[in-house]
Amino acid sequence: MPIIDDKKELSELDFNKLSSFIYSNFGIKLPLAKKTMLQSRLLARLKANNIDSYKEYCNFVLSGKSGESEIINMIDLVSTNKTDFYREPAHFDFMKQVILPEYYQNNSEKQFKVWSSASSSGEEAYTIAMVISEFMEGKRKFDFSILGTDISTRILEKAATAIYPLERVDVVPLAQKKKYLLKGKDETNPLVRIIPDLRAKTRFKRLNLMDNNYDVPKEFDLIFCRNVLIYFDRETQEKVINKLCTHLKVGGYFFLGHSESANGLDVPLRQLKPTIFIKTH
Numbered sequence: 001m002p003i004i005d006d007k008k009e010l011s012e013l014d015f016n017k018l019s020s021f022i023y024s025n026f027g028i029k030l031p032l033a034k035k036t037m038l039q040s041r042l043l044a045r046l047k048a049n050n051i052d053s054y055k056e057y058c059n060f061v062l063s064g065k066s067g068e069s070e071i072i073n074m075i076d077l078v079s080t081n082k083t084d085f086y087r088e089p090a091h092f093d094f095m096k097q098v099i100l101p102e103y104y105q106n107n108s109e110k111q112f113k114v115w116s117s118a119s120s121s122g123e124e125a126y127t128i129a130m131v132i133s134e135f136m137e138g139k140r141k142f143d144f145s146i147l148g149t150d151i152s153t154r155i156l157e158k159a160a161t162a163i164y165p166l167e168r169v170d171v172v173p174l175a176q177k178k179k180y181l182l183k184g185k186d187e188t189n190p191l192v193r194i195i196p197d198l199r200a201k202t203r204f205k206r207l208n209l210m211d212n213n214y215d216v217p218k219e220f221d222l223i224f225c226r227n228v229l230i231y232f233d234r235e236t237q238e239k240v241i242n243k244l245c246t247h248l249k250v251g252g253y254f255f256l257g258h259s260e261s262a263n264g265l266d267v268p269l270r271q272l273k274p275t276i277f278i279k280t281h
């Protein structure tokens with residue numbers, strides 16, 4: 001058996017302990033192939049905590065001594081936050097063509113409530129805000145709100161700040177860029193920021209989809225749960241969708257990511273399109 005220098009290396013045993021802790025508490029799968037990635041990302045956490053071996057760090061976290069804030073910092077390092085404005089645009093077309101006209105006709109006095117349940121850095125939530133604002137142009141305005149939640153505090157800070165490198169908004173139509181984005185003055189580091197009106201409609205908070213209960217309002221009109229369930233096993237996916245659905249009104253809509261499916265899951269949803277569902281009961 002090779003001797004591991006646990007000052008420099010994360011042993012397979014410690015990797016397995018950490019990865020099963022992360023999986024059972026956060027649903028994030030880390031196969032052994034991710035060991036080198038985890039080792040290099042954790043180095044910063046060892047330094048921040050003045051710990052000089054991976055073994056000690058592992059004990060620190062798993063014994064409960066580290067407290068929740070260190071666990072959050074560790075999760076920040078392992079979550080995959082890839083996202084984009086107008087990602088999987090068929091969902092936004094469906095909002096424009098079906099959901100918003102239907103809502104407008106039937107209940108436009110109530111607030112239209114949307115939950116982006118794995119919001120990452122906010123691109124999904126702000127795309128939703130742009131789509132709703134566009135829909136209201138030339139029509140009687142209605143009130144709306146968007147809640148973005150994610151497990152990663154680091155990414156939620158970015159979401160709330162709403163500042164993005166200019167190239168991230170390439171996909172946003174020019175007319176919408178003019179209305180909904182403010183351009184920074186520094187030409188060497190071109191940045192844009194979402195306008196205050198849209199930021200005021202959007203709020204972010206930390207939420208672990210693995211929690212037993214979600215501390216968010218009931219009766220959302222629409223829930224986005226895209227590109228996060230892919231990390232969970234089928235049993236966890238079923239539980240998470242059911243918990244999310246307790247916060248969705250009957251007749252409300254539910255979106256999954258394009259490589260995810262609810263086939264074979266016992267959930268109160270009827271499929272309308274491959275990744276678009278309506279709550280039935």
Ligand SMILES: C[S@@+](CC[C@H](N)C(=O)[O-])C[C@H]1O[C@@H](n2cnc3c(N)ncnc32)[C@H](O)[C@@H]1O
Nearest residue numbers: 026079081082083118120151208209226227228
């Ligand atoms: C790949 S991003 C998807 C972002 C966005 N929904 C999209 O489709 O573009 C997945 C997000 O899920 C978050 N996440 C992972 N596990 C989570 C959990 N247990 N609870 C809440 N969010 C989680 C990650 O932090 C990450 O920001």
